[in-house]
Amino acid sequence: MIQVAVTRTQAIARDVLLIELSAPGGQSLPGAAPGAHVDVHLPSGQIRQYSLTNAQGQVTQSCYQIAVARDANSRGGSEWIHDKLRLGSSLRISEPRNLFPLDVSAHKKVLFIGAGIGITPIYSMVNSIKSSPTDWTLMACARSASRLAFQEELSGLDEQRVHFHFDMDHGGPLDLQTLLSSGPWDALYACGPAGLLDALQDATRDWPAGSVHMERFKAQAQDNSENSSFELVLSSNGQSVHVEPEESPLEALERIGVDHPFACREGLCGTCEVEVVEGLPDHRDNVLDANDRAAGKRFIPCVSRCGGNRLVINL
Numbered sequence: 668m669i670q671v672a673v674t675r676t677q678a679i680a681r682d683v684l685l686i687e688l689s690a691p692g693g694q695s696l697p698g699a700a701p702g703a704h705v706d707v708h709l710p711s712g713q714i715r716q717y718s719l720t721n722a723q724g725q726v727t728q729s730c731y732q733i734a735v736a737r738d739a740n741s742r743g744g745s746e747w748i749h750d751k752l753r754l755g756s757s758l759r760i761s762e763p764r765n766l767f768p769l770d771v772s773a774h775k776k777v778l779f780i781g782a783g784i785g786i787t788p789i790y791s792m793v794n795s796i797k798s799s800p801t802d803w804t805l806m807a808c809a810r811s812a813s814r815l816a817f818q819e820e821l822s823g824l825d826e827q828r829v830h831f832h833f834d835m836d837h838g839g840p841l842d843l844q845t846l847l848s849s850g851p852w853d854a855l856y857a858c859g860p861a862g863l864l865d866a867l868q869d870a871t872r873d874w875p876a877g878s879v880h881m882e883r884f885k886a887q888a889q890d891n892s893e894n895s896s897f898e899l900v901l902s903s904n905g906q907s908v909h910v911e912p913e914e915s916p917l918e919a920l921e922r923i924g925v926d927h928p929f930a931c932r933e934g935l936c937g938t939c940e941v942e943v944v945e946g947l948p949d950h951r952d953n954v955l956d957a958n959d960r961a962a963g964k965r966f967i968p969c970v971s972r973c974g975g976n977r978l979v980i981n982l
């Protein structure tokens with residue numbers, strides 16, 4: 668855990684606040700690569716994940732910057748940040764974690780899509796490759812120009828590569844089929860609202876494995892009506908717990924007094940990940956990629972389940 672102070676707040680778009688976090692005494696902070704996020708621990712006990720907008724792969728950095736959109740359906744997190752967080756406020760954050768890493772080494776033509784506040788990790792990404800030989804294109808979208816963070820900075824990056832789509836100016840949402848077929852693209856990095864990412868997921872279903880990378884802010888809806896119970900076993904001492912259909916493995920662990928780390932409890936942040944020792948996981952998270960899922964060695968107990976009757980985890 669890192670203690671930081673708020674050293675800058677600035678409205679950078681309608682309902683979007685840029686917040687700079689620095690270590691007390693000007694110490695340096697652990698560096699982070701594009702796509703990384705930090706967990707921000709709010710005084711209410713809520714934990715929220717925010718992408719670092721200034722992660723450039725340095726070993727250390729002087730501050731972290733995040734951009735927080737006021738969420739109309741806020742459960743208190745973004746509202747508190749907008750209404751109560753002040754210059755000089757002290758916050759606890761996690762070390763940066765990267766579940767959305769950028770690797771363009773194997774790709775020739777990369778498409779980035781950042782929609783709404785989903786522009787935040789994408790902004791770090793395009794900044795990090797702006798002078799590389801990679802052929803990239805960014806489509807930055809929002810409901811209106813006033814709602815897009817970093818619009819001015821992006822406009823100044825490369826007008827051949829950076830494109831904007833504003834629903835209110837263009838008579839509706841982005842035409843994904845037209846954009847995708849303007850390629851050929853051999854990699855896609857996208858972050859934005861669930862509807863957009865669901866549509867992209869459908870449209871790129873036939874793309875090669877490892878070419879489509881997305882980060883979600885909200886978990887996809889799950890059908891839990893057919894959940895069955897299973898036995899969860901801790902490899903360290905053989906202790907086991909019966910996970911009921913209506914509870915998550917994480918909740919079952921907590922029920923028997925196991926103090927296991929978590930942050931989002933929605934299968935988004937990766938904080939609760941454990942290693943599988945034996946058994947078949949039924950992955951329901953947005954953390955693991957297709958290769959991890961096929962390997963069956965990593966498990967996200969806040970949302971995932973077991974494909975059989977028994978799962979042994981490395982705890």
Ligand code: FES
Nearest residue numbers: 930932937939969
């Ligand atoms: S607590 Fe965030 S993925 Fe489980």
